[in-house]
Amino acid sequence: MQLHKRDVVDAATRILDTYGIADLTMRRLARELDVSPGALYWHFTNKQRLLGAVADRVLRPALVDPPAGWRAGITDVCEKFRDALLSHTDGAELVSASLAAGQSEAMAQILALLTAAAADAGVERENAELAARTVVYYVLGFTADEQSRLQWDAAGAQLPDEQSVLSTDPNRRFMFGLRLLIDGIAAHNRAEIELL
Amino acid sequence: MQLHKRDVVDAATRILDTYGIADLTMRRLARELDVSPGALYWHFTNKQRLLGAVADRVLRPALVDPPAGWRAGITDVCEKFRDALLSHTDGAELVSASLAAGQSEAMAQILALLTAAAADAGVERENAELAARTVVYYVLGFTADEQSRLQWDAAGAQLPDEQSVLSTDPNRRFMFGLRLLIDGIAAHNRAEIELL
Numbered sequence A, B: 001m002q003l004h005k006r007d008v009v010d011a012a013t014r015i016l017d018t019y020g021i022a023d024l025t026m027r028r029l030a031r032e033l034d035v036s037p038g039a040l041y042w043h044f045t046n047k048q049r050l051l052g053a054v055a056d057r058v059l060r061p062a063l064v065d066p067p068a069g070w071r072a073g074i075t076d077v078c079e080k081f082r083d084a085l086l087s088h089t090d091g092a093e094l095v096s097a098s099l100a101a102g103q104s105e106a107m108a109q110i111l112a113l114l115t116a117a118a119a120d121a122g123v124e125r126e127n128a129e130l131a132a133r134t135v136v137y138y139v140l141g142f143t144a145d146e147q148s149r150l151q152w153d154a155a156g157a158q159l160p161d162e163q164s165v166l167s168t169d170p171n172r173r174f175m176f177g178l179r180l181l182i183d184g185i186a187a188h189n190r191a192e193i194e195l196l
Helices: A005-019 A026-033 A037-043 A047-062 A070-086 A091-101 A105-120 A125-154 A161-166 A170-195 B005-019 B026-033 B037-043 B047-062 B070-086 B091-101 B105-120 B125-154 B161-166 B170-195
Strands: none
Touching: A005 A026, A005 A037, A005 A047, A026 A037, A026 A047, A047 A070, A047 A091, A047 A105, A070 A091, A070 A105, A070 A125, A070 A170, A091 A105, A091 A125, A091 B125, A105 A125, A125 A170, A125 B091, A125 B125, A125 B170, A170 B125, A170 B170, B005 B026, B005 B037, B005 B047, B026 B037, B026 B047, B047 B070, B047 B091, B047 B105, B070 B091, B070 B105, B070 B125, B070 B170, B091 B105, B091 B125, B105 B125, B125 B170
């Protein structure tokens, strides 16, 4: 029976959701699909490419047209981005790894949406992508931290008292940091104008 | 011969620097020290605590009194924080894990310094720690990405072309995002005043 790329990504996503990123290896995946590792390498020449394809699957629900207006656009993209990461075990860790490896097409699209929003806000062309990356680092860092706590809670691990306070109202906490970044992008624009 | 806590952290840091975080296990560490795993658990009841102690060692050089003025303070703390992370293999990944587990005393001190700076900037008490965490998520996210690229470069891995452009002038790129956050913190304060 022919092995389709899509079946490989399906199986990899199942391993991720059930066991976490540490168990997502080419060997384990080949066993799960009952094929030889060579059959996998036909579709994915290395593990980075496989992780990139799984990251694309995780991020797909975040790829919708954002609303008009750069502030609303950044907010909407980031809320959907965080929701997508939280929907899969170790989602934030997986996407962070794919960002660094430059292997996720969906991550590139999210960066492009945020870059366009920063440009709309008046950030110069050569800095708009840096602004977009700053927002992405924040979303990934916040969500990785949030997800670790959720997964430890689910595993019944004891966290220091201070940590449980941090679990309260994560949406408000997420929006606070995002608002700082949006205000910073707006201020950057003002600062440039003041220099003219 | 008695096993001191400090010797355990020394050996764990050597394993981290030489082989990376994936090889930093209690079993491997016991072998390196030529002791039974039980002897390690006397000092560290679980792996999270061990990683926290190694994170404290990594971050120690960042724990110096910041200069006067909240903007200079945030900038100085974050530059030293990033330098400390880059000084050890997988430093950003290790400290991210320790932040989520709430096990690093040094990470708590860096958060306290940044919280005090945000409060000096005029951010309300209940939000100053959120502002500090936003900055920390950015520094960890940026540096984890930077460090992955550096380590892959060192390993001779091929990265997509776009990625090599991103390796140029990382200091300027780092400062750009930090400046957005600092401007956002300043703007937050202005926005509060305008509401009065």
